[in-house]
Amino acid sequence: MATTPDPPYVAVIFTNQRTAGDDPEYDATAVRMEQLAARIPGFLGVESARAADGTGITVSYWADEEAVARWRDHPDHVESRARGRADWYAWYELRVARVERARSFAAT
Amino acid sequence: MATTPDPPYVAVIFTNQRTAGDDPEYDATAVRMEQLAARIPGFLGVESARAADGTGITVSYWADEEAVARWRDHPDHVESRARGRADWYAWYELRVARVERARSFAAT
Numbered sequence: 001m002a003t004t005p006d007p008p009y010v011a012v013i014f015t016n017q018r019t020a021g022d023d024p025e026y027d028a029t030a031v032r033m034e035q036l037a038a039r040i041p042g043f044l045g046v047e048s049a050r051a052a053d054g055t056g057i058t059v060s061y062w063a064d065e066e067a068v069a070r071w072r073d074h075p076d077h078v079e080s081r082a083r084g085r086a087d088w089y090a091w092y093e094l095r096v097a098r099v100e101r102a103r104s105f106a107a108t
Numbered sequence: 109m110a111t112t113p114d115p116p117y118v119a120v121i122f123t124n125q126r127t128a129g130d131d132p133e134y135d136a137t138a139v140r141m142e143q144l145a146a147r148i149p150g151f152l153g154v155e156s157a158r159a160a161d162g163t164g165i166t167v168s169y170w171a172d173e174e175a176v177a178r179w180r181d182h183p184d185h186v187e188s189r190a191r192g193r194a195d196w197y198a199w200y201e202l203r204v205a206r207v208e209r210a211r212s213f214a215a216t
Contacts, residue, residue, distance in 0.1 A: 001123070001199060011121060011205050013167055015109065015155045019215070047123045047201075049157040049165045057157045057165040059121055091109060091214040093155075097119050097205035106199040107127070 002045025002061055007099045009044055010062040012071075016092035018054040026088050029080050036076055042067020054090075061099070068096060110153025110169055115207045117152055118170040120179075124200035126162040134196050137188050144184055150175020162198075169207070176204060 018026070037043055042063035050056035062068045071077060084092075126134070145151055150171035158164035170176045179185060192200075 001125070001201060004201075004203075007203075011119070011203065013119060013121065013207075015167070017109070047163070047165060049159040049163045051157040051159070055155070055157045057155060057167060059123065059165060059167070085213055085215070089213065089215065091212065093109060093112075093210065093212045095112075095115075095119065095207045095210040097207040099121075099203045099205040102201065102203040104199065104201045105193055105197065107193070107197065 002047045002059075004044050004061050004099075004102065007101055009099050010065060010068055011097045011099050012060045012062065012068060013095040013097060014056075014058045014060075014092060015095075016056050016058075017090040018050070018056065019088055019090050020054075023088065029083070033077060033080055036074065037071055040067060040070050040074065042070065110155045110167075112152050112169050112207075112210065115209055117207050118173060118176055119205045119207050120168045120170065120176060121203040121205060122164075122166045122168070122200060123203075124164045124166075125198040126158070126164065127196060127198050128162075131196065137191070141185060141188055144182065145179055148175060148178050148182065150178065 034046060037046060037060060044061035044063060046058065046060040048058040062071065142154060145154060145168060152169035152171060154166065154168040156164070156166040170179065
């Protein structure tokens with residue numbers, strides 16, 4: 001669960017399909033990118049799930065568009081994205097959205 | 109992959125954790141809710157992934173806030189949400205966001 005402040009903030013919705021086959025380098029890069037994102041000023045949190053069929057959704061949350069731009073332009077992230085297009089993703093969709101309201105539930 | 113029109117449109121980001129144990133009724137309800145959503149005017153698409161650890165992310169896309177309200181207020185959906193809180197979810201977060209830009213990639 002990503003604990004985010006009250007809206008507004010920015011969500012980057014990354015839905016994707018992995019190419020066939022495991023690749024330890026992909027897994028290592030995914031971990032490294034998550035650690036890198038967490039160090040960028042304005043990072044609020046990230047949530048990720050991948051189904052057995054290779055469909056993945058990662059949603060990262062950012063304080064504002066400036067934070068999203070810092071993440072987009074980080075050289076290590078730029079390099080990893082190029083690698084992702086070359087080797088790791090059959091397709092992806094990237095959507096940038098402004099979160100307007102939110103609510104949460106926790107079972108007692 | 110959800111094929112959506114050019115922004116702006118609305119994304120409903122539903123991240124959640126299932127309670128332990130399989131429940132065929134949950135699976136049946138999830139399928140039924142997805143079919144129901146697809147019949148609501150203004151529905152644009154839905155993407156969903158659940159990891160082996162029970163973390164799930166579903167993002168549904170809607171033409172405008174009126175479509176989101178139709179989905180929120182549909183009696184079958186209201187009933188399923190109550191059941192979800194009672195039995196199926198350890199926690200969830202629901203965020204409503206306005207998609208401002210999008211891009212896609214497909215490997216050739």
